[in-house]
Structure formats: structure tokens, C-alpha cells
Amino acid sequence: MAGTPSPxxxxxxxxxxPRLTQWDKAxxxxxxxxxxxxxxxxxxxxxxxxxxVSRFVRTQGWIEIGDQEGVGxxxxxxxxxxxxxESKKPKTLTEALATLEDWLAEEQEET
Numbered sequence: 001m002a003g004t005p006s007p008x009x010x011x012x013x014x015x016x017x018p019r020l021t022q023w024d025k026a027x028x029x030x031x032x033x034x035x036x037x038x039x040x041x042x043x044x045x046x047x048x049x050x051x052x053v054s055r056f057v058r059t060q061g062w063i064e065i066g067d068q069e070g071v072g073x074x075x076x077x078x079x080x081x082x083x084x085x086e087s088k089k090p091k092t093l094t095e096a097l098a099t100l101e102d103w104l105a106e107e108q109e110e111t
Contacts, residue, residue: 064076
């Protein structure tokens with residue numbers, strides 16, 4: 001996102017306060033730690049809400065969700081053999097994840 005500092009620190013590298021070097025270093029480190037915590041805060045909630053999707057991306061394959069030119073909003077599940085699922089019905093990220101969760105859960109029951 002343009003204008004948003006990166007937790008890696010590169011966006012803050014231009015900030016310099018020669019007389020406040022200690023403060024500058026402490027600020028950068030505090031920012032990095034806060035950004036790390038904020039970035040991972042939703043992960044457990046997502047994994048709890050979509051456990052089958054979470055297990056699939058950790059052990060079997062990957063997912064694609066988004067707008068594709070000429071296709072529209074699409075959700076897919078893929079593994080090393082190729083595409084295993086696709087739906088153009090969901091209209092939001094939440095609907096896409098729920099659709100994947102339902103399909104993957106059904107597939108697990110069948111196997």
C-alpha cells in the first residue's frame with residue numbers, strides 16, 4: 001500500500017535524528033515488533049473459521065481468490081496436479097473462503 005511504512009524498516013531508513021539516535025533505533029524496533037504482532041493477529045482466527053482450507057494450504061496445495069480479467073471474481077483450489085476446484089459464485093472474500101471450506105470438507109468426507 002503506497003505511503004504505508006514497511007515493517008522491514010526500509011520505509012523508515014530515511015528518518016534520521018543525529019541527536020536522537022537512541023530514540024530513533026528504539027522507535028524503529030518498536031514499530032517492527034508492533035507490525036509483526038498486528039500482521040499475525042488474525043491468523044488464528046482465520047484458521048479457526050476455515051480449518052479445512054487452512055489444512056489444505058498447509059499440506060496439499062494452494063488457493064487463488066480474486067478478480068480475473070475476462071472471468072470476474074473467482075475462487076480456486078489447486079494442488080500439484082492442477083486445479084481441483086473453481087467457483088465464480090462467491091462475490092466477497094468471506095463467501096469465497098466459506099465456499100472453499102464447504103467444498104473441501106465435502107471432498108474429505110468422500111475420501
